[in-house]
Amino acid sequence: MTVTPRAPEPTDLTKNQFRSSKGRTIAMMRVVVDLEKCQDHGQCAFSAPQVFALDENGRLSFRSAATDTFVSADLDESLRDDVEEAAEACPLQAIEVEG
Amino acid sequence: MMPAQPISEPSGRCVVVGASMGGLRATEAVRKAGFTGEIVVVGDEPHMPYNRPPLSKEALGSGFDLTKLTFQASPRAKDVTWRLGERVVAADLNARTVTFDSGDDLAWTGLVVASGLRPRRLRIPGPRRGRHVIRTVEDVLRLRAGLSSGVRLVVVGAGFIGCEVAATARTLGAEVDVVAPETVPVERPLQRMLGAALQRRHEAHGVRFHLGVVPVEVHGGERGTSLLLSDGTVLPADLVVEAVGCTPNTEWLDGNGLDLADGVLCDNHLRVEGRPDVVACGDIARFPNPLFDGVPRRVEHWAMVTETARRAGRTLGDSLTGRAPDTAPFTPVPSFWSDQYDMRIQSFGSLDLGAGDVRVLEGDLDEEVAVGYHRDGRLTGVVLIGLRAQYMRYRALITEGTNVSVPR
Ligand SMILES: Cc1cc2nc3c(=O)[nH]c(=O)nc-3n(C[C@H](O)[C@H](O)[C@H](O)COP(=O)(O)OP(=O)(O)OC[C@H]3O[C@@H](n4cnc5c(N)ncnc54)[C@H](O)[C@@H]3O)c2cc1C
Ligand code: SF4
Numbered sequence: 006m007t008v009t010p011r012a013p014e015p016t017d018l019t020k021n022q023f024r025s026s027k028g029r030t031i032a033m034m035r036v037v038v039d040l041e042k043c044q045d046h047g048q049c050a051f052s053a054p055q056v057f058a059l060d061e062n063g064r065l066s067f068r069s070a071a072t073d074t075f076v077s078a079d080l081d082e083s084l085r086d087d088v089e090e091a092a093e094a095c096p097l098q099a100i101e102v103e104g
Numbered sequence: 105m106m107p108a109q110p111i112s113e114p115s116g117r118c119v120v121v122g123a124s125m126g127g128l129r130a131t132e133a134v135r136k137a138g139f140t141g142e143i144v145v146v147g148d149e150p151h152m153p154y155n156r157p158p159l160s161k162e163a164l165g166s167g168f169d170l171t172k173l174t175f176q177a178s179p180r181a182k183d184v185t186w187r188l189g190e191r192v193v194a195a196d197l198n199a200r201t202v203t204f205d206s207g208d209d210l211a212w213t214g215l216v217v218a219s220g221l222r223p224r225r226l227r228i229p230g231p232r233r234g235r236h237v238i239r240t241v242e243d244v245l246r247l248r249a250g251l252s253s254g255v256r257l258v259v260v261g262a263g264f265i266g267c268e269v270a271a272t273a274r275t276l277g278a279e280v281d282v283v284a285p286e287t288v289p290v291e292r293p294l295q296r297m298l299g300a301a302l303q304r305r306h307e308a309h310g311v312r313f314h315l316g317v318v319p320v321e322v323h324g325g326e327r328g329t330s331l332l333l334s335d336g337t338v339l340p341a342d343l344v345v346e347a348v349g350c351t352p353n354t355e356w357l358d359g360n361g362l363d364l365a366d367g368v369l370c371d372n373h374l375r376v377e378g379r380p381d382v383v384a385c386g387d388i389a390r391f392p393n394p395l396f397d398g399v400p401r402r403v404e405h406w407a408m409v410t411e412t413a414r415r416a417g418r419t420l421g422d423s424l425t426g427r428a429p430d431t432a433p434f435t436p437v438p439s440f441w442s443d444q445y446d447m448r449i450q451s452f453g454s455l456d457l458g459a460g461d462v463r464v465l466e467g468d469l470d471e472e473v474a475v476g477y478h479r480d481g482r483l484t485g486v487v488l489i490g491l492r493a494q495y496m497r498y499r500a501l502i503t504e505g506t507n508v509s510v511p512r
Binding site: 050062063089094 | 129132155157175176178406407410414439441443448450491492493494495496499
């Protein structure tokens with residue numbers, strides 16, 4: 006009994022959006038952070054401190070490595086839970102987990 | 105009327121009521137716990153789950169693309185049936201069914217209560233035209249259509265949402281008056297000292313406060329609307345935003361003997377009154393947090409939605425798959441933020457528990473500041489304005505400070 010969502014009026018928020026949907030083929034897990042969306046809430050650093058950190062100015066530390074999008078190095082599978090938690094916890098939904 | 109669907113054993117069916125943040129995150133967690141049966145998420149809004157905090161902030165600007173608010177779901181949530189634009193009107197926890205507004209019944213083996221809150225409305229006489237609330241994208245579309253430079257906006261309620269709307273509307277060039285019965289804005293949970301500081305910041309931006317009064321009547325005339333206050337003041341108002349708190353959406357659970365006095369009473373693992381097959385999460389869940397004490401409380405903050413949904417989904421998933429439950433106590437650190445003008449207000453821990461002993465820990469109330477809330481001399485909560493580089497340190501102080509007092 007799949008139900009088609011009602012007519013999307015007046016603004017279309019009916020589409021399902023999935024993380025990792027970019028279709029890139031990567032064997033390992035990575036995080037991709039949209040630094041334009043990110044507002045330095047730091048929630049990611051609480052959830053996955055091995056991956057995310059705030060710098061001494063309280064800004065996401067990746068900002069020194071990239072300006073618009075940060076793509077991490079391959080991450081160990083053991084970090085998956087924490088990294089997924091970080092993606093969920095980000096108030097701006099700026100984190101994608103790929104692979 | 106459709107007969108209840110047969111349950112396909114052994115996997116069963118999980119029904120999630122409420123297709124917002126809590127419902128989505130609980131769904132993902134139920135899957136993550138290994139549940140392979142059907143999951144049906146029911147939501148009366150016609151949208152996929154979307155993010156609400158921007159609704160009182162940047163989304164009030166007409167240029168903001170509301171479609172950007174849709175949450176990203178984990179790939180785990182792909183195999184899920186979304187029944188959007190449908191409302192659950194009743195549940196029978198013993199027969200394990202829910203009933204839709206259409207009259208259809210649906211049977212379940214597991215139920216997630218994630219139906220959240222709806223805004224309270226002012227009960228005062230007068231026309232309804234021009235009166236708004238902010239909870240949904242439709243609310244925002246209606247409001248922002250009228251919100252432009254020079255418009256006279258009266259915000260009723262000086263909590264976080266009221267203050268955020270006031271700040272955003274000022275930034276957009278509106279004339280803004282805030283009316284509230286408290287003595288300072290956000291008196292709960294910030295308390296007087298910080299609330300007064302917040303008021304000074306708003307006043308510096310041109311917001312006018314009318315505190316210690318309530319609106320008693322709306323006058324609608326040809327030349328627009330005005331609001332009569334309890335002290336006799338008449339405020340002209342092209343638009344009124346009612347930000348006077350919320351009511352939990354629990355009516356559909358009536359008749360099951362549950363404690364619905366303030367949301368849905370849960371145990372520490374988010375089971376509804378100890379039932380293995382019903383959990384609750386998000387704004388509607390009232391649960392004890394042993395980080396502080398054993399008193400069940402409801403928390404209306406974004407970060408807590410993720411935490412409770414993850415734990416509730418795990419609890420239900422374990423029960424549905426027959427796995428041994430996770431017995432570790434659930435001790436999430438409460439946190440919230442609020443953006444007003446260019447300031448970020450960030451809180452960790454419980455301000456209410458330390459309301460009797462509030463002190464400036466560092467900085468200046470009118471600039472960047474850290475304010476501490478203490479119980480028995482121990483820090484239970486902290487609010488930071490600015491001081492972003494100190495987030496990690498203060499959050500750690502809360503977890504350390506309170507853990508000491510966890511009852512055994
Ligand atoms: C304007 C605004 C700004 C905010 N800003 C901040 C902020 O800056 N910081 C912060 O920490 N928090 C903020 N919050 C709080 C945060 O957004 C909420 O905590 C969060 O949305 C709660 O999610 P939920 O899933 O529990 O409930 P909800 O988002 O309320 O979702 C419940 C859903 O269930 C649906 N529903 C209800 N009853 C039924 C039924 N019988 N049948 C079917 N569907 C039903 C509802 O329509 C709704 O879609 C803000 C909230 C709002 C409204
Ligand atoms: S949680 Fe999101 S917004 Fe906050 S620092 Fe991390 S990526 Fe940026």
